Amino acid sequence: MTGFAAAAEEHLDDVHGYLLYLTGDRSAAEELTAETFERALRAWSRFDPARGSARTWLCQIARSTALDHFRAEERRRRREGLYALREPQEAEETFFATGLSPALASALAALSAGEREVIALRVLLGLDGEGTARLLGISPTACSTRLSRALAKLEERMTADVAA
Amino acid sequence: MSLPESLVAELAGANVAASSELRARVREIAARAPEPRRSRLPRFSPRRAAFVLAPAVVIAGLGAALAGGLVSSTRSSAVHGEKAAAPLSPTVEHGAKVFGAATVPQELAPVIGDSGAVRSAATPSPSSGRAQQYDAEMRLRVKDLSRVTQTALRLTRALGGYVRSVDYGAGPKSGSAELVVRIPLGAVQKAIIRFSALGTIVDQHVSIQDVQTGFDRRFRRLQTLRAQIAAAQRKGDDVKVARLRKQLVSLQRQQAQGKRRYSYATLSLGLTTAKPVVAHPNPGRVDRALDGAGSVLLKELVVLLYALIVAGPIALLAALALVFGKLWRRRVTERLLAR
Numbered sequence: 063m064t065g066f067a068a069a070a071e072e073h074l075d076d077v078h079g080y081l082l083y084l085t086g087d088r089s090a091a092e093e094l095t096a097e098t099f100e101r102a103l104r105a106w107s108r109f110d111p112a113r114g115s116a117r118t119w120l121c122q123i124a125r126s127t128a129l130d131h132f133r134a135e136e137r138r139r140r141r142e143g144l145y146a147l148r149e150p151q152e153a154e155e156t157f158f159a160t161g162l163s164p165a166l167a168s169a170l171a172a173l174s175a176g177e178r179e180v181i182a183l184r185v186l187l188g189l190d191g192e193g194t195a196r197l198l199g200i201s202p203t204a205c206s207t208r209l210s211r212a213l214a215k216l217e218e219r220m221t222a223d224v225a226a
Numbered sequence: 227m228s229l230p231e232s233l234v235a236e237l238a239g240a241n242v243a244a245s246s247e248l249r250a251r252v253r254e255i256a257a258r259a260p261e262p263r264r265s266r267l268p269r270f271s272p273r274r275a276a277f278v279l280a281p282a283v284v285i286a287g288l289g290a291a292l293a294g295g296l297v298s299s300t301r302s303s304a305v306h307g308e309k310a311a312a313p314l315s316p317t318v319e320h321g322a323k324v325f326g327a328a329t330v331p332q333e334l335a336p337v338i339g340d341s342g343a344v345r346s347a348a349t350p351s352p353s354s355g356r357a358q359q360y361d362a363e364m365r366l367r368v369k370d371l372s373r374v375t376q377t378a379l380r381l382t383r384a385l386g387g388y389v390r391s392v393d394y395g396a397g398p399k400s401g402s403a404e405l406v407v408r409i410p411l412g413a414v415q416k417a418i419i420r421f422s423a424l425g426t427i428v429d430q431h432v433s434i435q436d437v438q439t440g441f442d443r444r445f446r447r448l449q450t451l452r453a454q455i456a457a458a459q460r461k462g463d464d465v466k467v468a469r470l471r472k473q474l475v476s477l478q479r480q481q482a483q484g485k486r487r488y489s490y491a492t493l494s495l496g497l498t499t500a501k502p503v504v505a506h507p508n509p510g511r512v513d514r515a516l517d518g519a520g521s522v523l524l525k526e527l528v529v530l531l532y533a534l535i536v537a538g539p540i541a542l543l544a545a546l547a548l549v550f551g552k553l554w555r556r557r558v559t560e561r562l563l564a565r
Contacts, residue, residue, distance in 0.1 A: 079242025176563030
């Protein structure tokens with residue numbers, strides 16, 4: 063097994079989980095995961111293990127792939143804006159992971175993609191503060207602030223749902 | 227367990243495993259990966275390259291400066307050798323230079339200063355048997371310009387001469403005076419000695435031109451005219467006698483004027499209080515090399531400064547564009563992820 067194949071086998075679930083939390087859409091996450099590994103294969107010769115782990119590197123490519131997807135979605139929504147206003151809006155079905163309580167899943171769906179992203183990287187994947195900050199392009203302080211706000215918001219949402 | 231901890235635990239325990247279809251798809255992609263090639267060369271990194279290049283450029287610049295200094299020191303040592311061959315000193319004791327078509331051998335008398343030391347090399351004395359045009363120039367460095375000028379004028383009169391012109395100018399830092407005096411030929415040597423004693427000789431020049439031929443020609447013509455007058459008187463040709471007498475008188479006047487003119491020597495005396503230029507001692511090889519290296523380094527710094535001045539604003543604009551581009555991209559990304 064080549065180095066790339068071993069890295070792909072080892073980190074497939076991590077990349078998939080990250081993209082699930084980012085998009086909240088199972089089919090979009092699967093498409094983006096495949097796209098991520100396509101891009102990673104093309105860039106594999108430029109990967110330097112001395113600069114970071116393969117998991118962080120793959121997550122960076124996944125993030126870039128997801129952002130391209132979001133930009134394309136936004137352009138599509140703008141083009142189809144008028145049509146969407148006339149037709150009844152279908153509720154988007156979100157999915158993040160198997161085993162989450164409905165309250166938690168509902169609370170996660172209420173967060174923004176950016177808030178879910180930092181939760182995915184720090185909690186789900188277990189990346190450290192510095193690695194996550196470097197991936198997101200922000201300072202470690204800003205990263206921990208973003209995480210604590212996301213968790214606080216999650217907690218608040220869940221408390222409100224329980225009360226309701 | 228508090229709510230946040232339970233939240234975190236639930237999130238961390240969630241199953242996000244990829245489906246079997248996705249796994250198969252990724253395996254297919256990974257199977258296309260080529261066999262890894264072992265490269266012996268270190269991976270290129272802009273940061274690593276900058277850490278290596280920057281000191282290399284500095285070392286290269288210093289090396290070029292040192293090489294330039296060594297080369298120029300070798301070149302200038304040859305020039306110094308040539309210069310050393312020509313004597314150059316702020317206070318020079320020149321010998322007299324004799325110009326002109328003096329056909330009679332000149333009697334050379336050494337000029338002795340007041341202290342007894344020879345102040346200048348032999349200055350030719352005028353020949354007593356022949357008519358000569360005697361011109362002398364002298365430049366002296368003096369301390370008290372006013373006093374020396376007055377002394378020179380007094381000396382001229384004491385020697386039976388007269389002053390033809392004086393040009394005197396004194397400033398806060400230095401002053402100079404130009405005197406042109408006429409000295410009887412018999413006293414010119416004494417005048418040169420006395421003038422030399424007034425200061426330090428910077429330059430001296432004597433010119434003697436024999437003009438006896440002209441006198442001899444006029445004398446012969448005078449003899450001829452006298453003989454012609456006597457012959458005309460014997461014949462009783464009064465008209466011719468008058469005409470010849472007129473020519474005789476004119477020629478006698480010319481002869482007398484010549485005698486008066488060439489009985490005096492013209493002395494041009496230049497006085498100055500300006501300090502002499504100190505000749506620098508020959509620098510050694512190491513000093514020359516360091517000087518050369520310094521000048522090369524200075525040129526490199528000038529080029530670098532010029533490049534900074536020209537490229538600086540462009541680089542600044544490029545840096546600002548990069549920063550703003552980064553900020554704008556971050557803002558766009560945050561807007562996308564905020565939905």
